[in-house]
Amino acid sequence: MAEDMLAADGRPLKASLNRALRRQKLRALMLIAPLLLFIMVSFVMPIFDMLFRSVENQIVSETLPRTTLALQDWDATAAQLPDDPVFEAMYTDLVLAAEYKSHTRLGSRLNYEMTGISSLFRKSGRAVGRFDTDRYTDAFQEADPAYADPAQWAEWMADDEIRAELPRTADAYDGWAKMLVSVEDELPVEEEPWDFVYTALYADAQAGADLPISVDLSGVEPVSLQAQFEDIDEDWLDPDVWLTIKRYSPDYTSGYFLNSVDLTKGADGIEARPENEQIYITLFIRTMIMSMSIMGMCVLLGYPIAWLLANLTDRTANMLMILVLLPFWTSLLVRTSAWKVLLQQEGVINDILVWIGLVADNDRLQMINNQTGTIIAMTHILLPFMILPLYSVMKTIPPSYLRAAKSLGATNWTAFWRVYFPQSVPGIGAGCILVFILAIGYYITPELVGGTKGVFISNRIAYHISSSLNWGLAAALGTILLVVVMLLYWVYDKIVGIDNVKLGG
Amino acid sequence: MSGVPIYATTGQRIWYYGFRVICGLIFFFLIAPILVIIPLSFNAQDFFTFTPEMLAFDPEGYSTKHYEDFFSNSDWQLALRNSLKIAPVATLISVSLGTLAAIGLSQSHVPFRRGIMAILISPMIVPLIISATGMYFFYSNPYIPTPFGKIELPFTLTGTYIGVVLAHAALGIPFVIITVTATLVGFDRSLTRAAANMGAGPVTTFFKVQMPLILPGVVSGGLFAFITSFDEVVVVLFVGSAGQKTLPWQMFTGLREQISPTILAVATILIAVSVVLLFVVELLRRRSERLRGITPS
Numbered sequence: 001m002a003e004d005m006l007a008a009d010g011r012p013l014k015a016s017l018n019r020a021l022r023r024q025k026l027r028a029l030m031l032i033a034p035l036l037l038f039i040m041v042s043f044v045m046p047i048f049d050m051l052f053r054s055v056e057n058q059i060v061s062e063t064l065p066r067t068t069l070a071l072q073d074w075d076a077t078a079a080q081l082p083d084d085p086v087f088e089a090m091y092t093d094l095v096l097a098a099e100y101k102s103h104t105r106l107g108s109r110l111n112y113e114m115t116g117i118s119s120l121f122r123k124s125g126r127a128v129g130r131f132d133t134d135r136y137t138d139a140f141q142e143a144d145p146a147y148a149d150p151a152q153w154a155e156w157m158a159d160d161e162i163r164a165e166l167p168r169t170a171d172a173y174d175g176w177a178k179m180l181v182s183v184e185d186e187l188p189v190e191e192e193p194w195d196f197v198y199t200a201l202y203a204d205a206q207a208g209a210d211l212p213i214s215v216d217l218s219g220v221e222p223v224s225l226q227a228q229f230e231d232i233d234e235d236w237l238d239p240d241v242w243l244t245i246k247r248y249s250p251d252y253t254s255g256y257f258l259n260s261v262d263l264t265k266g267a268d269g270i271e272a273r274p275e276n277e278q279i280y281i282t283l284f285i286r287t288m289i290m291s292m293s294i295m296g297m298c299v300l301l302g303y304p305i306a307w308l309l310a311n312l313t314d315r316t317a318n319m320l321m322i323l324v325l326l327p328f329w330t331s332l333l334v335r336t337s338a339w340k341v342l343l344q345q346e347g348v349i350n351d352i353l354v355w356i357g358l359v360a361d362n363d364r365l366q367m368i369n370n371q372t373g374t375i376i377a378m379t380h381i382l383l384p385f386m387i388l389p390l391y392s393v394m395k396t397i398p399p400s401y402l403r404a405a406k407s408l409g410a411t412n413w414t415a416f417w418r419v420y421f422p423q424s425v426p427g428i429g430a431g432c433i434l435v436f437i438l439a440i441g442y443y444i445t446p447e448l449v450g451g452t453k454g455v456f457i458s459n460r461i462a463y464h465i466s467s468s469l470n471w472g473l474a475a476a477l478g479t480i481l482l483v484v485v486m487l488l489y490w491v492y493d494k495i496v497g498i499d500n501v502k503l504g505g
Numbered sequence: 506m507s508g509v510p511i512y513a514t515t516g517q518r519i520w521y522y523g524f525r526v527i528c529g530l531i532f533f534f535l536i537a538p539i540l541v542i543i544p545l546s547f548n549a550q551d552f553f554t555f556t557p558e559m560l561a562f563d564p565e566g567y568s569t570k571h572y573e574d575f576f577s578n579s580d581w582q583l584a585l586r587n588s589l590k591i592a593p594v595a596t597l598i599s600v601s602l603g604t605l606a607a608i609g610l611s612q613s614h615v616p617f618r619r620g621i622m623a624i625l626i627s628p629m630i631v632p633l634i635i636s637a638t639g640m641y642f643f644y645s646n647p648y649i650p651t652p653f654g655k656i657e658l659p660f661t662l663t664g665t666y667i668g669v670v671l672a673h674a675a676l677g678i679p680f681v682i683i684t685v686t687a688t689l690v691g692f693d694r695s696l697t698r699a700a701a702n703m704g705a706g707p708v709t710t711f712f713k714v715q716m717p718l719i720l721p722g723v724v725s726g727g728l729f730a731f732i733t734s735f736d737e738v739v740v741v742l743f744v745g746s747a748g749q750k751t752l753p754w755q756m757f758t759g760l761r762e763q764i765s766p767t768i769l770a771v772a773t774i775l776i777a778v779s780v781v782l783l784f785v786v787e788l789l790r791r792r793s794e795r796l797r798g799i800t801p802s
Contacts (some may be wrong), residue, residue, distance in 0.1 A: 024614050031609025032621060035602040035678065042675040043628050045650075046639030053642055301531050308528045322783070323532050329779040329786075330539055331736045333756040334772040338538035340760060341545060341553045341769070348541060351554050380538060412520075441632020443739050448760050458634035465638055465743065475642070478635045489630045493623065 047482070054475035057253035060245065063106040064093040066171065068249040076243050086242070087225040088203055091128065092172050092196050098125035099179050112470055113255065113264070114244045120235050127232045132223045137198040143215040147198075154189040156212050165209050172200035199223075256476035280460070280477070287456045290375060291439040297379040298386035298435045299428060306390035306427070311399065328384035336445050339377040343368040343449065369451025377449050382438055386431040389496075393427030426495070433492045437485055457481055539776060546571055546769035553766065571770035581767065584755035591666070591741075591751060592734040595673035599730040602674075603681030604723050608715075610682070611689040622682075629679035636676070637743040644668045644744055664746030672740045677730030684729060688722025688793055721793035725786045732782060 007016035061068045066089035074082040097103035107121030140147040147153075153173070156162045163170040176197055177188035202220070205211055229236035247265055248255060255265060262278040263270050272278070305324070309317045327335065342348045345364045353359040367373055397420065405415035443458040450459070457477060464474035509521045549568040550556050558566025575581050606625065610618060628636060644662035648655040662668030692715070700710040716723075738753040745754070752771065759768045 021614055024612060025616055028609045028612040028615045031612075032606045032615070035606035035625065036621060038598075038602055039625060039628070039675060039678060042671045043636065043640075044624065046643035047631065047635070048639075049643040050635065050639035301534070304524065304528050305531050308524075320532070323536050325783055325787075326780065327535050327539060329732065329783045331732075331753065331772070331775045331779065333736070333738065333753045333760070334542065334775050334779075335538065337756065337760055337768050337772055338542050340764070342538055342541065344553065346552075346554060348545075348554050380534065383535060412517075437630060437632075441634055443632075443634045444757065448757070458632060461634050461638060462739075462743075465641060471642070474638060478638050481632060482635050485630065485632060485635075489623075489627075 050475045051479055051482075053472060054256050054479045055252045055254065056472070057248060057255065058251050059106055059109050060249045061251055063097050063100075063102045064090065064245065064249070066090075066175075067093050067245065071242065071246045071249060074242070074246065076239075076246055079239050081226070081237060081239055082242050084225065085203075087229060088168070088199065090229070091131065091133075091199065091225050092175060094124055094128045095194065095196050096175050096179050098128055099183050108469070109472075110244055110248060112259070112473065113248055114240065116235065117241065117244065120233055120241065124229070124232050124236075131195065131225070131228045133195040133199045133225075133228075135220060135223055136202045137195050139217065139220040140198055140201065140215060144213045146213055147215075148192055150191050150193075151189050153193055162212055166201065166204045166211075168200040168204050168207075169197060172197045199225075256472040257480075259473055260476045260480060280457075283455075283457050283460055284480070287440060287458075290371060290454070290456070291436050293375055294378045294382060294439045295432050295435045297375065298383050299432065301379065302383055302386035302390055302431065303424075303428070306387050306394050309387075309391050310394035310397070324384050324387050327380065328388075332381065332444060335381055336377060336448050339373070339380065339449055340368065343373055343376065368449050369454070371450070371454040373449040373451070374446050374454035374456075377445050378439060378442060381445060382435045385434050385438060389430040389434065390424065390427040393430070394424055397423045430492070430496045433488055433495070437488050437492070441481060441485060542769055542772050542776065546766070546773040548766060548769075551766050553764070553769075571767045574765075574767045575770045575774070578767065580750075581752075581755060581771070584750050584752045587749055588735055588752040591669055591673060591749065592731050595670045595677055595734040596727050596731040598670070598674035599677035599681050600723060600727040603678050603726065603730075604685050604719075607682050607685035607689060608711075611686055611692070625682050626679045628676050633676075633737075633739040636672075637740045640668075640672050640740060641743040644672070663744055664748070666749060669741055669745045669749045672744050673734035673737060674730075676737060676740065677733045680729035680733060681723075681726035684726035685719065685722050688719045692719060718796055719793075721789040721796065725789045725793075728782055728786055728789075732779070 004012040004014065007013045009016070067086060070086040070089040071082060074086060094103060097106065103121045103125040104118070107118040110121070111118035157170060157173045157177075173188075173193060176194055180186050180188050180191060201211070202217065202222075205215070205217055206222075226237070235241055258264055258270060259273075260280050262273045262281050264273050265271075309320055309324075312320070340347075344350070345366065345368075347368075349367065350359065350364045353365065354361050359365060367376070401419050401423075402415050405419040406412070410418065440456070441458055442456060443462060446454055446456045447459050447462070450456070458481070461474045461477050461481070464470045464477070509518055513521070544559065545553065545555070547567045547569065548556065548559060549566050549570065556566055560566075609615065610622065615621070641663060647658045647660070647662060649658065662671065696714055696718070697710050700714045701707075705713065735751075736753055737751075738757050741749060741751050741754055742757070745751070752775075756768055756771060759765055
């Protein structure tokens with residue numbers, strides 16, 4: 001073709017069409033954009049926040065920045081205590097953390113990894129302000145009153161040369177000044193620095209730095225910080241405490257994930273948790289097995305119903321469909337409370353069984369607060385999610401196929417198994433994935449009828465969020481669950497297509 | 506399949522009736538637990554089972570005291586009011602944004618359609634406990650992520666009415682998207698072209714032509730979103746505080762701690778609500794199919 005075809009406005013037709021298509025795409029996206037933005041903010045970002053929290057571990061390096069740094073040089077494998085700079089760093093960090101009141105939070109964080117650290121930190125936070133380090137303060141202030149002058153200190157600490165000469169002091173002073181402004185609401189130029197700043201100054205002087213006003217420190221008896229920490233609690237002399245702090249000082253940790261599969265970071269790499277702390281693998285397996293049983297029960301009960309509905313006249317099928325849709329529309333709490341009423345030992349089912357005489361009055365069946373209760377109640381709750389997709393697939397299978405099979409000599413069973421059943425498999429697949437996805441993340445029903453033996457992984461997540469406050473572990477458990485569900489979602493999308501999800505027939 | 510043919514063997518007859526009995530039992534399993542609640546809610550005693558008086562149909566055995574308790578107890582009334590304050594607003598957000606997006610998604614050329622759809626449906630698929638966990642973390646300390654770090658926002662959404670409404674709106678969106686896109690599949694595009702041809706602007710076309718036709722789908726999507734919010738416990742348990750205690754939350758604590766028969770009265774009321782909703786949705790579905798020229802089944 002020699003010349004391009006032109007549109008009415010004289011442009012090449014191709015370009016004109018492209019432009020129209022682009023505009024159409026843009027308009028579609030503009031319509032979708034508000035909702036997409038809304039979902040991003042209200043739903044997707046929270047999910048990512050949770051994923052992030054499962055590996056985030058900034059609390060140690062934020063609360064104990066100096067210690068974290070000092071511990072980097074410490075050889076953890078030697079099973080020896082870290083040396084003085086680490087104790088100095090810990091002293092400064094702990095005083096500041098106690099002022100910020102963040103040491104207890106850190107303590108409970110580390111307590112997940114080593115029992116006892118929580119109380120150690122709480123105790124130390126109270127005692128750390130009463131160290132004998134005031135000896136240094138007195139020595140400096142007696143030697144020269146300028147060392148007691150807040151304004152003089154502020155002037156020194158603004159001088160880059162002095163700061164370079166006294167790195168520890170500068171660092172301690174900065175931390176102190178920042179804390180003073182934010183916690184005590186005071187100005188550093190009006191307040192005398194605290195003991196730990198003088199301790200840092202002493203350490204600088206011992207390291208050979210030139211003091212702004214030279215002081216003879218030979219008469220000052222050095223304070224052993226290690227001994228001071230020992231006085232608070234002997235646990236500070238336990239290398240394992242320091243090992244735990246060092247091990248969990250990186251900003252990101254795999255600790256929560258290891259914990260959620262019953263592993264822990266030991267002295268030489270990853271090892272299994274003690275036997276009595278291994279609960280999560282069991283819980284994951286139990287969640288899987290129970291979800292599978294619920295799924296199996298749903299297929300077993302849903303298949304005949306779907307078959308019946310698909311083969312009745314439309315009028316009757318619609319009537320019976322109400323019996324399926326009513327539970328579907330009824331509040332989850334209503335259905336759960338119904339099962340609680342029915343299944344309990346003084347409940348309706350036990351009463352009937354006693355009345356018939358199947359069960360002795362003093363030997364009533366235990367059907368609630370165990371796995372049986374969870375499986376019965378959840379099968380009932382999820383059954384409509386199995387029947388509806390099965391029904392919509394079975395509706396498309398022509399009944400003449402069965403008749404054809406039979407007229408060719410197949411028995412009822414062969415006709416069903418070789419002809420009908422294979423065609424209904426997509427429905428079974430769709431229903432099974434849907435029921436499984438819904439079952440695996442259930443919380444309310446297991447919580448109310450599951451007791452201790454019939455709970456799922458989601459109940460454990462809720463427990464860590466609201467009771468034990470181990471949010472990182474909750475996030476890690478949630479991430480694992482989410483990955484499983486997303487995998488199934490992807491499979492579902494491949495098999496059924498998310499566009500084909502149907503609600504209520 | 507209409508009855509057993511007269512030439513059927515005894516085995517076939519047994520199978521035919523046996524199968525029906527089995528189906529009947531399964532239907533019984535589906536519906537009986539819900540029905541059994543209704544008479545129990547009129548129990549004159551504080552029991553969860555049938556008393557001898559009730560079985561003898563003695564009027565003494567029945568009373569409406571649990572209903573009176575529901576309507577006079579301030580806890581329950583507060584919960585009911587909260588539920589009625591949260592669900593409609595959440596529904597309004599899901600329906601307005603959802604309908605707009607569903608119309609966008611049903612255009613013929615939408616880039617990344619599959620991906621967008623997957624994201625929009627995900628609140629229905631992701632287990633509630635995970636959504637609740639994420640929302641609890643994020644809403645308590647919202648931030649804007651930037652490549653240079655987080656910009657923390659100076660407010661919190663946990664324990665606020667707005668937080669719960671946002672969360673519930675997000676959970677309701679998949680239902681609106683699914684029902685409205687399903688309605689739009691059968692929508693005759695030539696109608697909007699005809700309207701445009703006659704000089705109507707896009708807004709007029711939408712409100713005068715497209716909206717009335719897809720309205721049944723929109724309303725039933727809205728009902729789904731409403732019931733999702735109205736029936737939701739897990740997220741409100743995490744994101745809300747005592748001030749946002751909803752009806753299901755009150756039922757949940759009631760069932761877990763001091764189990765009181767008032768719950769059965771509430772349950773009966775909720776069953777009545779769901780029966781009404783079920784019929785409205787069914788009517789809307791038929792109407793929608795009729796409007797689109799499909800014979801309702």
